[in-house]
Amino acid sequence: MLGLTKKDFGLLLIVAVLVIAAPILLNPFPVDSSMAQFNAGYPDLMQRFVIFGIFAIGFNILFGLTGYLSFGHAAFLGCGSYAGMWMLKLLSINVIPAIIFSVIIAGILSLAIGWISLRRSGIYFSILTLAFAQMAFSLAASVLTPITGGETGLQTSLSDPRILPEFLGGGSSDGGNIPKPSLFGIEMGASWDVAVGPWLWTFNWGYYIAGIVMLISFYIAIRLFRSPFGLMLKAVKSNQHRMSYTGLNTKPYMLACFVISGMFAGLAGGLMAAMDPQVGAERMQWTASGEVVLMTILGGAGTLIGPVLGAGLIKYFENIFSKINKATLEGWFAFMPDGMSDFFVTIVYPFVGKGWHLTLGLMFMAVIIFLPGGLVELGQRFGRLFKRKSATPAGETTPAE
Amino acid sequence: MGILEVKGVNKRFGGLQALGDVNLSVQENSVHAIIGPNGAGKSTLLNCLVGKLIPDTGSVMFDGQSVLGRTPYEINQMGISRVFQTPEIFADLTVFENVMIPCFAKRDGAFSLQAYNPVRKNRDIHDMAEAILVDVNMQDKRHMTASSLSRGDKRRLEMAMCLVQQPRLLLLDEPTAGMARADTNNTIDLLKEINEKRDITMAIIEHDMHVVFSLAERITVLAQGTPLVEETPENIKGHPKVREAYLGEAQV
Ligand SMILES: Nc1ncnc2c1ncn2[C@@H]1O[C@H](COP(=O)(O)OP(=O)(O)OP(=O)(O)O)[C@@H](O)[C@H]1O
Ligand SMILES: [Mg+2]
Numbered sequence: 001m002l003g004l005t006k007k008d009f010g011l012l013l014i015v016a017v018l019v020i021a022a023p024i025l026l027n028p029f030p031v032d033s034s035m036a037q038f039n040a041g042y043p044d045l046m047q048r049f050v051i052f053g054i055f056a057i058g059f060n061i062l063f064g065l066t067g068y069l070s071f072g073h074a075a076f077l078g079c080g081s082y083a084g085m086w087m088l089k090l091l092s093i094n095v096i097p098a099i100i101f102s103v104i105i106a107g108i109l110s111l112a113i114g115w116i117s118l119r120r121s122g123i124y125f126s127i128l129t130l131a132f133a134q135m136a137f138s139l140a141a142s143v144l145t146p147i148t149g150g151e152t153g154l155q156t157s158l159s160d161p162r163i164l165p166e167f168l169g170g171g172s173s174d175g176g177n178i179p180k181p182s183l184f185g186i187e188m189g190a191s192w193d194v195a196v197g198p199w200l201w202t203f204n205w206g207y208y209i210a211g212i213v214m215l216i217s218f219y220i221a222i223r224l225f226r227s228p229f230g231l232m233l234k235a236v237k238s239n240q241h242r243m244s245y246t247g248l249n250t251k252p253y254m255l256a257c258f259v260i261s262g263m264f265a266g267l268a269g270g271l272m273a274a275m276d277p278q279v280g281a282e283r284m285q286w287t288a289s290g291e292v293v294l295m296t297i298l299g300g301a302g303t304l305i306g307p308v309l310g311a312g313l314i315k316y317f318e319n320i321f322s323k324i325n326k327a328t329l330e331g332w333f334a335f336m337p338d339g340m341s342d343f344f345v346t347i348v349y350p351f352v353g354k355g356w357h358l359t360l361g362l363m364f365m366a367v368i369i370f371l372p373g374g375l376v377e378l379g380q381r382f383g384r385l386f387k388r389k390s391a392t393p394a395g396e397t398t399p400a401e
Numbered sequence: 402m403g404i405l406e407v408k409g410v411n412k413r414f415g416g417l418q419a420l421g422d423v424n425l426s427v428q429e430n431s432v433h434a435i436i437g438p439n440g441a442g443k444s445t446l447l448n449c450l451v452g453k454l455i456p457d458t459g460s461v462m463f464d465g466q467s468v469l470g471r472t473p474y475e476i477n478q479m480g481i482s483r484v485f486q487t488p489e490i491f492a493d494l495t496v497f498e499n500v501m502i503p504c505f506a507k508r509d510g511a512f513s514l515q516a517y518n519p520v521r522k523n524r525d526i527h528d529m530a531e532a533i534l535v536d537v538n539m540q541d542k543r544h545m546t547a548s549s550l551s552r553g554d555k556r557r558l559e560m561a562m563c564l565v566q567q568p569r570l571l572l573l574d575e576p577t578a579g580m581a582r583a584d585t586n587n588t589i590d591l592l593k594e595i596n597e598k599r600d601i602t603m604a605i606i607e608h609d610m611h612v613v614f615s616l617a618e619r620i621t622v623l624a625q626g627t628p629l630v631e632e633t634p635e636n637i638k639g640h641p642k643v644r645e646a647y648l649g650e651a652q653v
Contacts, residue, residue: 003519228505228523229516231494235502238491245451245489246503246562247477249511256514 008222011305015218019211022046023201030198034331037323043191043204045319047275049312050207050214053270056295056307057214057221058264062257063293064302065225065233068124072133076106076262078284080269082148083289085279093179094169095188095209095274099267106266107259109136114258118251121240133289140281153280156181181274183209188275204276213271214308217264222304224260233257265292277348294360298367298372308375309375317356324352388389402465404429404497405450410459412445412626419445420456421626427570427619432603434617436610438647442626443606444486451483452476452602463570470589474511480569485575486606488555490562493546496539499547500530500561507566533565536593553580557588560644564595571595571603577612589615604609622646 001009018025027041040046059073080102086099092398117128140148148154156178164170167184181188188206195201224230232253240250273279282288291314299310313381333341351359371377403426414422419442427433448454448546450461452473458587461468468476482503491499504526509515521527534540537557542550547558556576563571576592577585589612595601596616607613613620613634620637622629630637637643 005519005521197646223519224516224523226519227516228509228518228520229514231498231502231520232505234494234498235491238493239489242489242491242562243502245483245485246475247474247506247511247566248502249472249474252512256516260516 002219004222004226007012008226008304012215012219015305015308016215017077019050019215022049022211023207027199027201031200032198037328038320038346040316040320041202043189043202043207044276045315046204046207047210048315048319050210051271051275052068052292052295052311052315053214053308054210054217054271055265055268055292056299056311057217058261058268059292060296060303061221061224061233061264062261063296064307065230065237066254066257067237068118068254068258069293070117070129070261071126071286071293072117072131072136072287073131073262073265073292074284074288075136076110077269077272077288078257078279078281079109079136080106080266081273081279081283082140082154082269083266084270084273085156085277086147087154088181088273088277089154090163092162092164092169093109093156093171093181094164095181095183095271097164098181098274099213099270102266102270102273103263104266107263109263110259110265112243114255114262117233118254118258130286130289133284134286137281137284137286140284148281151281153278156277158303181206181277198241210271210275213267216269218304218308225304229253229256261294276295298364298374300376303373303376305376306376307385308345313375314360317360321359322353322356326353403427404464405449405604406462407446408462409461410446410449410456410461412442412454412456413447419626420449423459423623423626423628425621425628425631427428427602427604429602430596430600432592432605432616432620434613434620435606435623436608436613436620437623441623441646443623444574445498445626446623447483447574447604447606448570451481477506477566477568478511481572482563482566482568482570483572484559484563484574485557486574486578488552488559490547490555490559491570492613494547495543496534496545496547496558497530497543499558500533500565501526503562503566504529509641529565533561536564537561538587553584554622556580557584560588560591564601567599568601570602570604573603573607575606575608577607577609585609588612592616 004012007400023041023046026046027039029035029039063069083105084098084102087101091097113129113132117125117132120128141150147194158173158178160172162170162172171179173179186205188209191201191202191204193202232248236250236253243250295310295314296307297310298313299308300306326345326349329345329352330341333344336344349355367374373380405427407423407425410420410423410626413487419623423446434650437443445454446633449456450468452468455469463479463481464477468479491502501520508526534543539554539557539561542554550558556579560576577588580588592603593616596603605616617634619631620634622637622643623632629642629646630640
């Protein structure tokens with residue numbers, strides 16, 4: 001199906017179902033239950049899930065396949081956002097030119113940075129990418145202010161020209177208001193709510209458009225992983241020496257891979273601008289580069305679905321887990337005698353709410369040490385355990401002792 | 402004129418003269434053995450042929466073209482493949498993937514951006530890889546990860562990776578080291594067959610004299626970086642200079 005093996009198609013199908021059903025799956029708690037704050041099914045967060053999913057898918061093409069660890073991918077993300085914003089300002093409020101342009105510009109920037117950084121490998125490569133990204137960040141925040149808006153960032157405004165004809169999203173005002181990013185008239189922010197019993201589900205256009213783009217990205221990633229090009233990238237990771245004595249020039253392979261990966265980051269950046277038309281230099285900061293590394297490793301570097309899972313998990317932690325406060329904890333431990341509940345609240349408190357980084361860090365360490373294959377390996381281990389258990393009764397070979 | 406002509410090659414590592422005025426001519430379709438004690442410079446000589454090292458002076462011509470100044474992948478694309486002294490394989494990949502990669506390099510050149518159609522749709526590549534695994538008798542190990550192979554199997558895999566490219570010149574650096582006797586004999590048979598049926602010229606470094614005398618048509622003895630003699634196997638056995646080279650080593 002679609003040129004994929006049964007297994008890969010199954011994987012794509014699972015991801016597609018998850019993306020489509022996310023507004024329902026992520027809102028498991030009734031609106032006015034005490035658990036409602038753990039509902040993650042609101043448009044803003046769901047958009048972030050899929051956009052960072054794209055970012056991580058792209059990062060994984062570089063890191064997962066070739067083992068080259070870039071610490072500068074946020075530069076491509078931010079550059080994609082700026083490029084997209086300019087299209088929204090100059091051309092049209094339609095998101096399509098914005099997204100296309102963000103991919104192209106990020107591709108050009110990654111070609112330049114990759115060209116230089118790929119002269120080195122290992123830690124030196126990582127440091128070079130980090131240096132370039134920090135340079136991009138500093139420039140965006142200072143010298144390039146006319147393009148980037150400096151510290152205040154870049155927003156859509158009433159004075160933007162938007163030269164395309166109106167039916168293509170041109171025109172600078174929408175009845176005196178700044179027009180909102182849209183796809184042929186459908187606004188990204190537009191949602192409709194469905195209430196079923198005590199539950200409330202929000203279906204948002206922007207989320208579904210970003211979700212479709214993520215599914216396409218995921219499909220492209222599968223094709224790339226299974227292609228001869230993907231095989232060569234795995235060979236780069238395994239033994240570059242053997243590769244060159246086998247008649248293969250590793251340099252263009254690496255550069256192509258770096259550019260493809262950078263374009264995915266640009267795509268994610270463009271989508272961010274399309275969902276929320278504002279961007280600041282902090283999107284390029286090294287913490288953002290580090291985040292995508294964490295996502296990929298946490299989910300499982302080199303696996304297809306791992307980066308998407310990792311992106312979801314980290315964004316969930318950042319937005320939901322971080323909201324647990326002292327009052328919530330006190331509610332949870334209320335069934336205990338007074339002194340005891342105080343004790344537990346004090347113990348647990350540093351790990352939740354603003355302390356979510358601590359929990360994430362511990363989780364990350366646990367994954368690195370016990371599950372080098374990330375969440376995907378966890379899933380595989382469970383799968384094997386389950387298979388073995390269900391197989392035991394059938395096979396009567398277990399000796400009775 | 403041989404297919405490979407090495408003339409006046411010198412290579413120094415600091416104060417050590419690893420190669421001193423080496424001349425070597427390998428005739429097309431022949432098997433040429435290079436023997437000599439440890440540290441004689443045999444591997445260094447091969448390194449100069451495949452672009453890993455650049456000789457200080459001298460020339461290396463392959464099929465009338467100089468290989469000096471070319472990168473390893475260019476030299477491979479000219480038709481020279483090499484089996485290394487310590488196996489160089491793609492350890493994280495499966496045996497089958499290991500042999501497919503050189504097939505792609507042979508078919509599509511040093512770089513080609515085929516990022517869309519899956520590997521499995523390349524029937525010709527699959528058939529080539531399948532056939533060579535049968536030749537080296539490893540078809541039952543095709544799904545194994547290369548790092549889990551025995552040392553002997555790693556060598557056979559590396560040999561398969563070189564052979565599948567149908568090179569014009571195959572350089573083998575101690576191809577049977579670490580192999581069991583039976584495997585060594587299989588390897589001899591394989592190399593013989595390949596040399597005869599597929600017209601692949603071979604230069605082989607070997608310490609195992611059984612292998613050398615079963616395969617070689619010419620033998621060059623290298624000692625301390627300099628060729629002592631070049632002879633047929635019959636004439637080399639009792640050659641006084643050869644004795645001297647190996648005895649010299651024994652005394653150290
Ligand atoms: N890259 C290098 N740098 C410095 N010295 C080197 C280098 N490569 C080889 N040598 C030295 O050159 C000499 C010849 O080494 P070479 O590996 O060619 O020997 P060899 O004939 O292949 O021996 P063996 O039978 O043990 O493989 C040795 O003394 C070795 O230490
Ligand atoms: Mg050697």
